[in-house]
Each structure stands twice: as structure tokens, then as C-alpha cells.
Amino acid sequence: MAVQNNGIREHWYDGILDALKIYIPGNSTFRTMRARNARTGTLFILPFIIGFLVFMCRPLVESFIFSFNDVTLVPGQGYAQSFVGINNFKHALLVDPEYNEYLLEEVGQMIINTIATLVISFVVAVILNQDFKGRTLCRAIFFLPVILSSGVLPGIEHQNEFYDMMSGMAEAMEGSSGVNISEALQQLLSVSGVGNQVFEVVFTMIDSIYDIVMASGIQIIVFLSGLQSISPSLYEAADVEGCSAWESFWKITFPMVSPLLLVNCIYTIIDFFMKNDNKVMELIYQVTYQDFKFGISAAMSWMYFGIALAFIGISSFIITKAVKSYE
Amino acid sequence: MSKNNTVFIGKNKSFWDRNRRSEGYLLQRRTKQICISIVRALLMFGLCFMIIQPMLIRFSTAFMEEKDLYDSTIVLVPRHLTTENFQHVFNLTGFPTSMVNTLWISLVVSVLQVISCTFVAYGFARFEFPLKKFWFACVVLLIIVPPTTIQTSLYMSFANFDIFGIFKALTGGPINLRTSMLPYALMSLTCMGLKNGLYIYMLRQYFKNVPDSLEEAARVDGCSTLRTFTQIMLPDAMPTIASCFLFSFVWQWTDLFYSRNFLSTYKLYSVELSSIVSRMSRYFSADASVAVVVPVGRQQQLISIGVLICCIPLIILYCFTQKTFVQSLAMTGSKE
Numbered sequence: 090m091a092v093q094n095n096g097i098r099e100h101w102y103d104g105i106l107d108a109l110k111i112y113i114p115g116n117s118t119f120r121t122m123r124a125r126n127a128r129t130g131t132l133f134i135l136p137f138i139i140g141f142l143v144f145m146c147r148p149l150v151e152s153f154i155f156s157f158n159d160v161t162l163v164p165g166q167g168y169a170q171s172f173v174g175i176n177n178f179k180h181a182l183l184v185d186p187e188y189n190e191y192l193l194e195e196v197g198q199m200i201i202n203t204i205a206t207l208v209i210s211f212v213v214a215v216i217l218n219q220d221f222k223g224r225t226l227c228r229a230i231f232f233l234p235v236i237l238s239s240g241v242l243p244g245i246e247h248q249n250e251f252y253d254m255m256s257g258m259a260e261a262m263e264g265s266s267g268v269n270i271s272e273a274l275q276q277l278l279s280v281s282g283v284g285n286q287v288f289e290v291v292f293t294m295i296d297s298i299y300d301i302v303m304a305s306g307i308q309i310i311v312f313l314s315g316l317q318s319i320s321p322s323l324y325e326a327a328d329v330e331g332c333s334a335w336e337s338f339w340k341i342t343f344p345m346v347s348p349l350l351l352v353n354c355i356y357t358i359i360d361f362f363m364k365n366d367n368k369v370m371e372l373i374y375q376v377t378y379q380d381f382k383f384g385i386s387a388a389m390s391w392m393y394f395g396i397a398l399a400f401i402g403i404s405s406f407i408i409t410k411a412v413k414s415y416e
Numbered sequence: 417m418s419k420n421n422t423v424f425i426g427k428n429k430s431f432w433d434r435n436r437r438s439e440g441y442l443l444q445r446r447t448k449q450i451c452i453s454i455v456r457a458l459l460m461f462g463l464c465f466m467i468i469q470p471m472l473i474r475f476s477t478a479f480m481e482e483k484d485l486y487d488s489t490i491v492l493v494p495r496h497l498t499t500e501n502f503q504h505v506f507n508l509t510g511f512p513t514s515m516v517n518t519l520w521i522s523l524v525v526s527v528l529q530v531i532s533c534t535f536v537a538y539g540f541a542r543f544e545f546p547l548k549k550f551w552f553a554c555v556v557l558l559i560i561v562p563p564t565t566i567q568t569s570l571y572m573s574f575a576n577f578d579i580f581g582i583f584k585a586l587t588g589g590p591i592n593l594r595t596s597m598l599p600y601a602l603m604s605l606t607c608m609g610l611k612n613g614l615y616i617y618m619l620r621q622y623f624k625n626v627p628d629s630l631e632e633a634a635r636v637d638g639c640s641t642l643r644t645f646t647q648i649m650l651p652d653a654m655p656t657i658a659s660c661f662l663f664s665f666v667w668q669w670t671d672l673f674y675s676r677n678f679l680s681t682y683k684l685y686s687v688e689l690s691s692i693v694s695r696m697s698r699y700f701s702a703d704a705s706v707a708v709v710v711p712v713g714r715q716q717q718l719i720s721i722g723v724l725i726c727c728i729p730l731i732i733l734y735c736f737t738q739k740t741f742v743q744s745l746a747m748t749g750s751k752e
Contacts, residue, residue: 108546123544129641130543134551137536137616140606141554148569149561155568213463216456223460229738230464236730237471239670242723299466355560363562373564383568390565401560 155387162381170384177388188389191368196396201293202301203357203404207350209298210305214312215342228313235306304360308353315346351408355401362397369393471727474720478502485713505721508695509688515725518669518685521597526664528604529612534657536607537619538645542631558613563673571677574599600678610667610674615660622656623649659740666730689722 110118111127118124131138156177158170181188217228319342327337364370373393377386435442473492477485478501480494487495505511539545540552603609607616626649634644650657668674675684696710696718734741 104546111546126543127545130539130545130548133539133543134536134545136532136605137539137555137607138551140532140603140608141551141558144570144603144606144608145554145558145561145566148566148573151569151573152566160568216460219456221453221456227460227464229734230467232738232741233731233734234467235741236666236734237467237727239667242670242726302463302466359560370562370564374567377568377571383572387565387568390562390567394562394565397560397562 152387153391155384156391157388158384160383160387162383173384177384178392180385181389181392185385185389187372188369191372192393192396195362195367195369196400199358199361199400202297202304202361203354205297205301206305206308206357207353209301210308210353211312211346213305214309214316215338217309217313218316231302231309232306234303238303304357307360308357311349311353311356312346315349316342319345347408347412350412351405354404354408358397358400358404362393471724474724477717478721478724480717482714482717485717501717501721502725504699505692505718505725508692508699508718509685509722509725510683511725514683514685514688517682521679521682521684522665522668524597525600525604525609525668526661528601529607529609529615529664530657530661532605532607533612533615533660534619534650534653537616538623538649540616541620541623555613555616558608559611559617567673567677574678597679597682600674603678610664610671615664618660619653619656622653626652655740658737662733662737662741666733669730670726685726689719689726692719692722 107118110116111124112131113119155170157172157174159173159177160170213231217224217231323341324337327341332340361367369389373386373389376382376389429437431442431446476492476494479497479499480490480501481496481498484490484494484496540548540555600609604612607613630648631644634648639648670686672686672690675682675687676690680687693715696715700710
């Protein structure tokens with residue numbers, strides 16, 4: 090009965106033993122209130138358990154096996170596979186001309202985008218938390234991208250050369266006075282002797298601000314709700330003690346909201362990795378359904394998933410460390 | 417911060433009078449406030465405009481004739497108004513049918529998903545059962561696994577569906593379930609649809625914050641668990657459930673991944689839209705066997721009309737339900 094006392098488990102398998110007692114009749118635990126409640130609870134999540142085992146666990150294991158096999162379709166019988174070791178991974182990384190490049194590109198883009206999304210959504214949330222006219226309208230508009238940039242829509246928008254053409258025409262109309270802002274800034278900075286490499290990152294951010302704002306609808310709302318849960322009396326107290334707005338931002342607002350940083354960071358990374366206009370996703374889809382190389386596509390997507398997991402792990406490690414230091 | 421903390425010194429004193437009394441502090445403060453609000457207004461306007469502008473451009477180009485597209489003197493207002501473009505897009509995407517299909521499939525799927533997710537979320541929030549942490553870790557896994565990882569295997573298993581060889585024994589071969597909606601309906605019913613992990617997470621957060629005493633009171637009065645759930649918990653949870661439903665509906669509406677993989681026999685708008693370019697060259701040639709090259713500008717115009725048609729129902733929906741969307745999401749995020 091070590092399990093019930095204080096809820097401390099003595100062995101790792103105690104949980105499983107406990108589970109057996111709860112689900113199989115014929116012992117003293119089975120008829121207790123606790124066991125009955127546990128059974129009801131299990132009944133509630135039963136759909137999930139079934140779904141997870143059938144539609145998630147099995148395919149996951151299967152595709153993991155696929156990634157080490159050469160899979161071919163056999164008409165009428167399904168598919169045949171033969172073990173090839175890590176050749177699929179080798180093929181994806183060394184032979185496929187695009188996978189490597191796309192992967193690096195997406196990861197780099199992801200790091201920049203995640204940081205930029207977090208910063209922008211935080212700033213916007215702070216602004217939206219202030220009192221001004223048209224705040225409700227602004228909120229509605231900032232949340233609109235959640236709808237407008239889902240599914241097919243961003244992918245199609247991306248290939249929109251038409252808008253480039255339009256803006257090109259507008260520039261041509263204005264003659265030589267049409268200056269690209271980021272280019273001009275770049276020139277200015279390089280003249281003043283600042284390292285180009287560092288600023289390139291910033292310029293990519295500026296250039297992709299549209300994508301970033303379109304991807305930060307949910308993050309803004311999450312930050313905003315965090316900001317609204319801060320009690321106003323804290324600010325009042327700080328004000329009375331002679332704290333400036335700037336100080337109270339860093340001493341009150343930021344530490345109070347920083348736990349949400351982790352949620353948003355993870356959400357942003359996942360969102361970015363799963364976007365439809367992601368080049369790697371497109372490549373995987375193409376390899377699967379146009380080339381019918383199931384083994385290679387499985388290897389590709391497993392590597393992709395591994396990288397995503399690694400990034401989520403790293404970022405949550407960093408953020409929990411950083412947030413802890415505030416406490 | 418925006419609170420006016422100035423000491424009250426008299427109703428009829430002018431601003432400058434009060435400023436003199438405060439030794440210039442009032443003026444300084446007021447200037448600061450005005451500056452901040454101007455910067456804020458500019459920033460907000462800029463960002464909002466950036467979000468809306470593509471839609472506006474789409475809207476204006478939608479009514480242009482083809483020659484207007486290449487006329488550099490026309491920027492926003494079309495000179496030759498026409499609705500003929502819409503007709504082309506309707507034909508290209510199989511408009512009424514594909515839209516109706518999308519509508520009812522999105523409805524069915526999101527209702528199924530929300531029902532099952534609500535049950536599961538309640539189970540996670542309110543019951544102690546063995547391996548709870550493990551199962552919840554599975555929910556998190558569900559959120560972070562990219563669907564591409566499992567698509568091959570799912571595709572295969574649905575194309576050759578069989579449970580422990582039962583069908584093989586009965587009909588002499590596995591059955592292809594990809595031709596019906598059944599696989600996806602099953603997946604929705606078992607919380608494996610699009611972003612369902614997220615809905616479970618949201619609803620669980622909500623249920624966790626409802627005070628225990630409500631259920632305890634019900635139990636003392638002899639209410640069964642299921643009845644407590646349906647008659648006490650559900651009515652209060654409606655706003656959150658509604659927002660999950662809306663998310664589910666909207667994301668299903670525009671979804672490409674699951675539609676392409678599991679619902680390929682239905683003409684869905686999102687799928688039709690994604691392949692609109694490849695069908696254009698056939699459509700615009702005089703006889704169907706010869707392909708013509710459609711100019712890029714024209715292509716993009718038609719695509720943007722397609723996107724517009726896809727978005728308009730969603731935007732209308734959003735206008736009416738904006739509060740539900742934002743509020744319950746805000747509630748979920750705050751109690752991390």
C-alpha cells in the first residue's frame with residue numbers, strides 16, 4: 090500500500106501494479122471509491138487512448154520502421170519492405186540535392202522567426218493592454234491572421250509574384266525616388282563601419298515582418314491575457330514608491346509574463362515547423378506521393394521531427410533557466 | 417500608468433495655471449503622453465494596415481479586367497469593372513459543389529472532434545487514474561508530432577484497411593477506406609484530427625479552473641457522474657467549447673493536409689484551390705486538348721479571387737464570433 094500513503098512510489102512498477110488492481114476485479118482495491126473514480130476517468134479518456142494507439146502510436150512505430158526499410162507498393166497486396174539500415178537517412182542527407190539545403194534554411198529561418206515573433210507579439214500585447222481608442226478593433230484585426238494564414242492560404246500567398254509585380258510598378262512610377270528602406274539602412278550602416286553579418290539577420294527580420302505578424306495572432310492573445318491577470322495594485326504600489334514606468338515594466342510586467350514565454354515559444358516553433366508552405370514539408374509530400382519513395386520520406390520526416398523536438402527541448406531549457414532567475 | 421495623478425488644485429484654473437503651480441511637471445507629463453499616443457497610433461495603424469492590405473488588394477483586383485492588370489496607371493480602383501473573373505474561378509474550383517462539401521464536412525468533423533475532445537479533457541481535468549501523466553504526455557506528443565511523420569503509414573493502413581486479418585478472411589482482401597469519409601470521421605471521434613491535442617489542452621485548462629464544490633454538491637445530491645458532466649459542467653463550459661468548435665471549423669475549412677490525404681474523393685474547396693494553377697491552362701484554351709500559357713498576372717489574379725472566396729465566409733463568421741474566439745483563448749492562456 091505504499092502507493093496510497095503520501096502518494097510516494099517505491100518502485101517504478103508500482104503505478105502499473107496499481108493500475109492492474111484498479112482495472113481487474115477480485116481484490117480489495119477494486120471496490121474502493123478511488124478505484125471506481127479511476128475507472129470512470131479512464132472511460133472518459135478512452136476515445137483518446139484508442140485513437141492514440143490506433144492512429145498515432147501504430148503509424149509512428151510503423152513509419153519509424155519504414156525509415157530503415159526500402160518500401161515498395163505491391164498492387165493488390167499493399168506494400169513490401171526490405172531492410173536497408175540507415176541508407177535512407179544517408180540518401181536524404183547526402184544524395185537528395187534539396188533536403189539538406191531546405192532543412193538548414195528552414196531551421197535558420199525558424200530561429201530568427203521565433204525570436205522575432207516573441208518580441209513582436211510581446212510588444213503588441215503590451216500596447217494592446219493600454220487604454221486607447223479603437224483597442225477592440227485592433228485586437229480583432231491582430232487576431233484575424235489566425236484565420237487568414239491557416240491551411241492552404243499562406244502557401245498560395247507565398248507564390249504571389251503578382252504583388253511583387255504590383256509593387257515593382259509602383260516603384261517604377263515613382264521613378265528613382267523609390268528607395269528600399271532596409272537597403273538604404275544597410276548602406277548607411279556599412280558606411281559607418283558596422284559589421285554586415287550581424288545586421289543581415291536584423292534585415293531579414295525587417296523584410297519578413299509581414300510573415301511574422303501573420304504568425305503571431307495566438308501569441309499576442311496569450312501574452313495579453315497574462316498582462317491582464319497582473320493586479321493593478323502592484324503598479325499602484327510601485328508608483329507610490331517612486332518607480333518610473335520603465336522600471337515597473339522590467340520589475341513587474343516582464344517577470345509576471347515571462348512564464349508565458351515558454352508556452353508561446355513552444356507554440357511558435359511547432360507552428361513554424363508544421364506550416365504548409367514550409368519547404369521541407371512540401372518536399373516530403375512530393376517524395377511520398379510523386380516519387381513513391383516511402384522509406385526515404387519517412388526518414389526525412391523523422392529527422393525533421395527530431396530537429397523540431399531538439400529545438401523545443403533546448404528552448405524550454407533556456408527559458409525555464411532564465412525565468413527561474415527572476416524568482 | 418495612464419492614470420492622472422495630478423493633485424487637484426481648482427476647477428476653473430487653466431492648464432497653464434496648473435502647470436505653473438506644478439513647476440512645469442504637468443506640461444512635461446502631458447507632452448510625454450501625447451507623444452506616446454501618437455507613436456502608438458502610428459504603430460498600430462501600420463501593423464493593422466499591413467494585415468488587412470493584402471485582402472484589400474485582392475478585393476480591388478478581383479473586379480479588374482485583364483488589361484487593367486497591366487496598366488501601370490491603375491493601382492487600386494479598377495477602370496473596367498467586371499464580375500467575369502468570379503465566373504472563371506467558380507468554374508475552375510467547381511464552386512457550389514466544393515463549397516457545400518467543405519461546409520458540411522467541416523461541420524461534421526469539427527462537431528465530432530469537439531465532442532470527443534470535451535470528454536477527454538474532462539477526464540484529464542477531474543479524475544485521478546493510473547498512468548494519467550503518461551497519457552497526458554501522449555496528448556503533448558500529439559501536439560508536437562508533425563503529421564507528415566505519420567502520413568505514409570496512415571495512408572498505407574487506410575488504403576489497405578484490415579483489423580487483425582478479419583476483412584481478409586471475410587472478403588478475401590483488405591478494403592480500401594480512402595474512398596470514404598469513414599477514416600477521418602473515426603480519427604475525429606478519437607481526437608486524432610487536426611490540432612486536437614490543442615483543443616484537449618485548452619478544455620482541460622478550463623475544467624481545471626472550475627471549483628470542485630460544484631461537483632461535490634451535485635454528488636451529495638445523488639447526481640451521477642455523467643449527469644454532473646452534461647448538466648452542470650457542460651453549460652458553463654459552452655464558451656470554451658464554442659471557441660474550440662470555431663477553431664476546429666476554421667482550420668478544417670482551410671486544411672490541406674488531411675483533406676488531401678483522407679478526403680480525396682470529395683471535392684473540397686481547399687484542395688481545388690491548391691491545384692488551381694495546373695487546371696488553368698486547360699480551362700482557357702479553346703479546345704480541351706491544347707494547353708495555353710496563362711500569363712502570370714492573370715494566374716495570380718484568379719488565385720487571389722480563389723483565396724478571397726475561401727476567406728469571405730470565414731471573415732463573416734469571425735465578425736460575429738470574434739469575442740468567443742479571443743476571450744476563451746485568453747482565459748486558457750492565463751492559467752498556465
